Amino acid sequence: MDIGDIVVRKSYGKDITFRIIDVKESNKGKVFTIKGINLRIIADSPEEDLEIIPKFKLTEEEEVFNRKVNDSIQKILISRNDFRNKYRTLNKSIKKNLDNDLAFGRPGKILHVDGDAEYLEVCAKVYNQLSLDVVGRTILEREQPNKIIDVVKEVKPNIVVITGHDAILKGTKDYMDLNNYRNSKYFVQTVNELRNYEPNYDDLVIFAGACQSCYEAILDAGANFASSPSRVLIHCLDPVFLCEKIAYTNIEKVVSIKDALENTITNTKGIGGLQTRGQYREGFPKSNYI
Template sequence: MQIGDIVVRKSYGKDITFKIIDIKEDDTEKIYILKGINIRIIADSKEVDLETVSKEYSGETDRIFNSRVNDVIKKVMAGRVDLKRVQKSPKIVPTKELVFGRPGKILHIDGDQNYLEACLKAYKQLSLDATGYVIAEKDQSSKVIDLVKIVKPDIVVLTGHDGMIRDTKDFLDLNNYRNSKHFIEAVSALRNYNSSYDELVIFAGACQSCYERILDAGANFASSPNRVLIHCLDPVFVCEKVAYTNIDKIVPITDVLENTITGTKGIGGLETRGKYRQGYPKSPYVN
């Protein structure tokens, strides 16, 4: 087996599809480092437990999550609130055709190139204005402010890989997590730059991240309340709900979580004001 091969773990019922990203050797055997194709997980395995599969293969967990992704996208697009409505006044009778709007702008910083590409594709599919950068988790706190000054986003996503040390008993000790402390440092930097939860909306975390400490640092939304694996597109669906909710409304947290793939076990957060701004009239010179 080689780096880049697509594999499944036999002992887990071949439920999740992985890519081999590294191979470590000692005196007796090889250990393969694996990255989930759809799930934000890094794992390791011995060769005897691995089986190569085609790029088109989907394990049971993959199929369930992929089906959920398709359902959520259809639901979002079909149920999106009619945003072409304006308040009537005695002097102006607005028409739907002349109303326009601007959803919140998104800056997505991800520690993984493949996950970022999947997210940017989904943002485009959902008609969201998103700019993405691949930055290692440990470097996000030192670079995020400069990127915010350039992009001027309404919503910032900080994600990548994370995970707990095996047999962890203290779930609030950051030393027991792979990258939670880096997400917390980046969130803290953002809140020192802009302390308003309404002006700058922050999503932070990855699989099994220290949810409570990330929220305490200043995030509006975080993963993972039950320390479960989250889907790579979970941040996208959180952003969609916030970006397309009018600024005069508070986004119900239950509505935000309803459209995520992993739900309340994977994502949680605080009540947050929407970022959609309506305009009238629409320019006749813009399609």
């Protein structure tokens, strides 16, 4: 086994595929650092617990996740198209003198900060599919608290995603101790920095966390949404589907938690949060020069 190999863990029923990203020698032999292909988890594993699998083979659980991802994308696109058609019909019947073709809208701008460049690339493709205005930055979790404000000042987003890898350390009994998580303390510190910069929850919408993150501590720090209420593994694209709902909901409307999470993959087990105002602004008239 070597860096780059695709593996599953025997002790977990071979439920998730991982990529080996590091190898270290210990008194008991080789220890491999592995990260989820689709789920935002990083873990250490002894060599005897790993099994190499073909590069493009998916587990049964991941096949289910992939179907959910495709279903979510289709639901979003169909729903958005239905909304546009209803909006046009309403304007034609109520405001006959208004040329609706001159109306336009601007979804909220997203800054997606990710500790993993590969995850960010996957997310960027789906953001693009969903016509979202997004700027991505790869910043290691431990560096995010010190760098986030400079990036926010540069990008000027309405919505910020802070994510990467996380995991509960093996044998943990105290789920509120941040020392029992790989990266939750960095997510908490980053959210604190953001809230000191912009205290208003509607002027800057924040999602923070990854797999099994300390949900309560991240929310207490000031996030609108966080992972993971049930300490489950969240899907790589969960933040994308959450942000889409906020970015494309009219600023006059407060988004319910249920609506915000309806298209996410892990739903309320993986993500929770607070009522948050949408970030979509309507405009009129459209420019003749664009």
